[in-house]
């Protein structure tokens with residue numbers, strides 16, 4: 153789906169949509185299948201670009217992948233894993249951040265790997281220094297090339313003690329996926345403990361791994377000689393659920409998000425309630441709605457789990473433009489995640505961005521030249537505009553703003569949104585949004 157999206161705003165989103173498995177878990181579980189000596193099966197898999205990219209990368213490595221997108225089932229058979237040709241793999245440069253997580257499994261299976269340059273959202277520098285240091289600590293040899301990285305483990309991989317400078321999600325997953333079959337014990341301190349990581353640990357345990365998680369962010373992994381396949385149902389995508397919740401709030405709507413689950417969304421739900429949103433947790437999902445009256449401004453800091461996650465920040469900021477008073481948002485996870493507010497200002501929002509830390513959390517960006525705090529003054533009516541989607545969550549936020557704005561907006565580059573939001577055009581239609589898609593050739597298709 154490429155092209156231009158026309159959005160006639162001003163209609164509250166109303167109805168029901170379904171959210172399936174988490175983008176930030178499913179792709180990692182697919183990589184974990186490489187470690188098994190038998191086939192694995194993953195359920196509740198959403199039809200999003202990141203899943204497609206990882207399926208293709210696994211295919212290039214000889215994994216047989218059978219995907220039933222409708223049923224959300226993916227079967228992965230890694231029994232014939234082989235090194236992929238560099239040229240083929242390189243075609244995936246810039247496609248997502250997941251290739252870096254192939255290192256550990258491929259080193260165990262083949263003794264070497266080639267990793268293309270990474271993609272993902274440009275919301276900061278996103279270095280991979282933790283990943284490479286971790287791999288070196290396990291005994292890997294890292295050879296950075298002009299494009300991509302070649303990695304080998306001539307002496308095998310041995311368990312080690314790792315302390316993360318920051319509880320990075322990817323670096324924690326890197327450690328898990330490498331340690332489970334390394335020789336001996338690995339201890340990881342200051343680990344990330346996001347629900348998606350816990351679900352990955354559940355998958356690895358099903359495969360035969362021995363992993364314990366302490367309350368002080370220490371994860372211990374006892375390496376084992378072999379792992380089997382797994383059967384697992386992915387946890388729900390709490391980012392997508394939070395995004396639709398924010399869309400309901402910003403458009404004064406009422407959306408039942410089937411599949412959304414409470415435990416992983418506790419922090420979001422608290423914030424949603426403080427802003428003045430209403431929700432009802434049901435057995436099969438969560439209903440989110442604007443109860444009428446004014447929304448309240450809040451002070452918010454993004455943080456690692458169990459804090460308010462950074463990926464919820466961008467959609468919620470759009471709703472905050474409709475809250476009365478001054479809201480303050482301190483982004484402590486990424487140094488450059490407020491670029492999307494330029495377009496919101498163009499639509500009438502009053503948002504100022506600051507280099508200073510406007511919050512009390514310890515922040516790596518203090519006294520550095522990063523625009524990582526925002527002050528939002530509301531409520532301000534939003535007006536339609538022409539918008540270019542900058543990244544996944546920023547793009548969805550622009551879509552929310554267009555839906556809340558009076559008039560007809562034109563949103564370009566919506567393809568990026570497919571990376572993390574399954575069938576979002578169908579969902580918008582189900583919620584009564586007035587949207588139409590003009591394909592690249594200029595044809596307009598009503599949805």
Ligand SMILES: CC(=O)N[C@H]1[C@@H](OP(=O)(O)OP(=O)(O)OC[C@H]2O[C@@H](n3ccc(=O)[nH]c3=O)[C@H](O)[C@@H]2O)O[C@H](CO)[C@@H](O)[C@@H]1O
Pocket residue numbers: 175176177249250276277278279280281282283284318319320321322323344461462463485486487
């Ligand atoms: C595919 C996926 O799961 N993406 C999620 C994952 O990204 P990802 O795993 O890339 O995010 P990390 O948790 O690793 O990044 C957190 C912070 O650590 C820094 N860092 C990270 C690694 C490193 O080697 N060096 C370094 O400095 C990053 O620049 C960032 O400032 O977690 C993020 C934080 O919840 C989410 O926003 C992303 O949606």
Ligand SMILES: C=C(OP(=O)(O)O)C(=O)O
Pocket residue numbers: 248249271272273275463544545572
């Ligand atoms: C930043 C995100 O993802 P990625 O790490 O895949 O870029 C996101 O999902 O908001």
